[in-house]
Amino acid sequence: MxxxxxxxxxxxxxxxxxxxxxxxxxxxxxxxxxxxxxxxxxxxxxxxxxxxxxxxxxxxxxxxxxxxxxxxxxxxxxxxxxNIMSMAPCIIMWLDNQGYIEGCNDYFRQLLNFNESLDNKKITLSDLDLHTLQVRAEEFIKSNLQQTSFTKQIANYYFKMTLNKMVGQNKISILGFDVTEDFNKQNTINQIQAKAVQSSKLAVLGELAAGVAHEINNPLMILTSVAFVVQKHIEQNKFDQLPEKLEKIQSTITRISRIVNGLRTYARDGENDPMMPVNIADVILESLELCVESIRYQNIEITFDNQMTIPAIVSCRDTQISQVILNLISNAKDAVLPLKEKWIKVILRQVEKNVVLEVMDSGSGISLDIREQIFQPFFTTKDVGNGTGLGLSISNEIIKTHYGRLFVDHNHPNTCFTIELPLA
Incomplete structure (x- = not known):
């Protein structure tokens, strides 16, 4: 105012x-x-x-x-x-950006019998004999990942370890949940599967046994006959024909060797073998050596048509590929036995960057009502006692581990199982 x-x-x-x-x-x-x-x-x-x-x-x-x-x-x-950390039935800890332990819960301490104070001390996981975990933690700290998980054995237990980068802090947290029971169950399942695979192989091997014996017996008879002729020639001082006879002996021994090697390869458990570059045509020939005689003995015509223009080199475990081939041939043999026209054809060809292996027979294909079931474990169309029902299931899993496909070509007029594998 x-x-x-x-x-x-x-x-x-x-x-x-x-x-x-x-x-x-x-x-x-x-x-x-x-x-x-x-x-x-x-x-x-x-x-x-x-x-x-x-x-x-x-x-x-x-x-x-x-x-x-x-x-x-x-x-x-x-x-x-x-209180939660003390009561939690799992590993809880956190590390700084240098990989030193900043804190941990009682569960972790009791697991490793670790009672030292962490105040003003620089202690790493390596100091607690957890060297590989320390390495994984340091690699994770340096990486751009926000989270990573893996299974790790600590003491006598197996843990699902999860590493996380803490938001807004230059630290990582580590959680470990005891999965020992699940791990042991999976290990038991793996052992059962391995035994099932071996049982399936032995079942096929049993079917091939008579043919393998015949395959070896024939060249042995040839060796006996040629050896007798060679002996007579030596006694009569007729040496001009010896090179030919010795060459025959050598080729016969080579054939027996191939049969034995094929048998040894097939019977061996190759699940843990490393993937190696192999010419799959050689694997097919070695597999056929084991079964061709027994198949022809049952009046079944079997042929191999290699249409490859380059070596069919694939990265594989040859033992497992041989098992798949023999499973398919064995199934084809059983399928055509009741038929009037009996034949099996094995064809190897290239489609783009894949090797395609076809095992076809004179059958009329897979009926619609079982197409969805044939690759399931324990499914079989054979009489009780004549099949495990594991052959196709195991073969399918083997081919998957080789980054390939096993399928039935339903567009083919006859029964045709096809394997696709990437060229090495």
Missing amino acids: NSKMLQRQLKKLNLNPEEGPVNKKEWQDLIKLIDVTYNEYENHLYRSHNTLNVATDELQRLYTELEAKSSQKIQVLDSKLQ
Whole structure:
């Protein structure tokens, strides 16, 4: 109010000397008005200052109260977290960006009988004989990954370890859940599967036994006959025909050797063999050496048509590929036995970057009602006691581990099982 009056009074006041002297009363009124206005502003500032001080004190009180409550809540949460960590039936720990352990729970301590304090100490997992875990942790810290998991044996147990990068902190957390029971179950399943594979192989081998014996017996008879002729020639000093006879002996021995090697290769468990570059045509020939005689003995025509224009080199375990080939040929043999027209054809050809191996027979294909079941374990169309029902199931899994496909070509007029494998 007084500030506006002061402005009006200043306008009325004559401050120009050329217009005459200043009115004394007006000056006195102006000075009084200035004093009143100043006092009003001073009082206003004093009241504002007091109000600000009160507000500041209230804010400080609220901040102190909030800080106390927050600290209390943090302590409660920290206590709960410590209780959870102490009771958790799993490994919990965290490492800094150098790979040093910053903290761990009681479960981890009890597992390793680790009682040392971590305060102001630089302890790594390697110091606790967990060298491989330390290496994995350091690799993870340096990587761009946010999470990684793997199975790790610690003491006598197996753990599913999960490493995470902590949000907003240059640290990683490690959680480990005991999966020993699941691991042992899977190990048992793997052992049963391995035995099933071997049983399936032996079942096929049993079917081939008579033919293999015949395959070896024939060249042995040839060796006996040629050896007798050689002996007679020596007695009669007829040496001109000896090179031919010796060559015959050598080729016959080579044939027996191929049969024995094929038998040895097939009978051996090759599951843990490394993948090696192999000419699959050689694997087919070695497999045929084991079964061709027994198949022909049952009046079944069997042929091999190699249509490859380059070596059919694939990265494989030749023992397992031989098992698949013999399984398919054995199934084809059983399928055509009741038929009037009996034949089996093995064809090897190239389609783009794949090797295609077809085992076809004179059958009329797979009926619609069993197409979805033929690759399932224990499914068989053979009479009880004549088949395990594992051959196709195992063969399918073997080809999958070789990054290939095993399927039935339903567009073929006859029964045709096809294997596709990538060229090496």
